[in-house]
Amino acid sequence: MPVSDTPDWLSATRQPHPLAPDLHDWLFDQGSLTRRLTAQSDGHFDVQPLDEGWQPLRHDECTALGGAPGSIGWVREVYLRGHRQPWVFARSVALRSALEHSGLDLERLGSRSLGELLFSDQAFDRGELETCRYPADWLPGQVREDGLWARRSCFRRGELGVLVAEIFLPELWRAARVNSH
Known part of the structure; x- marks a missing residue:
């Protein structure tokens, strides 16, 4: 994707239009998404690894x-995944220069949740949440939209x-609507 097509990641205070309350709740929830998805799925949550390795990072x-x-x-x-259905596509990245000297071994996570690791290690500080409409070209073909x-x-x-x-x-969203009724 060309640099000009990089999405404009916006903080909660820079949203051009108010978001629907339920959307805002999911996008700007400060807690662990893994924990929230586990609750949403009544414990039927898992992580399905798709791809991992060293590669050039995107401009953004x-x-x-x-x-x-x-x-x-x-x-x-x-x-x-909730109930074996992909609910969220997650992409996590870290610079090689910082990761190699950090003692954090991302290669061994397998099907464990990175979010759970980050939330359980109090040495990590979470920065501001930003949102965007994600480019379809950056998604796996199965969920490209x-x-x-x-x-x-x-x-x-x-x-x-990280x-x-x-x-x-x-x-x-379908599962959340069903569970809210």
Whole structure:
């Protein structure tokens, strides 16, 4: 995706239009999304790893992490699933230069939740939540759709920053509507 097509990530105070209350609640909830999805699914929650490894980070990721354009980083993409349905596509990235000296071993997470790890380690400080309409081209083919809402925040511990983006998929909204009735 060209740099000009990078989405404009906005904080809660910079939203151009008010968000529906339920959408705002999900996008700007400060708690653990893993815990919320586990509750939403009555405990039928799991993490399905899709892809992980060292690769060049996207321009918006380098900017958010304070890295040079084209920096290499660890990329982890997963589905957060409820009742075996993809509810959230999550992409987490960290700069190689910071990750290699951090003692954090993202390669060994497997099907464990990165969010649960970050929330359980009190050394990590969570930055501001930002939202956007996520580019369809950045999504896996199975869930590729225009206009899906996403949020991201950076968890920092010393020099290490872990940028976590979570894209809310239509199946989550269906499940949330069913559970609210």
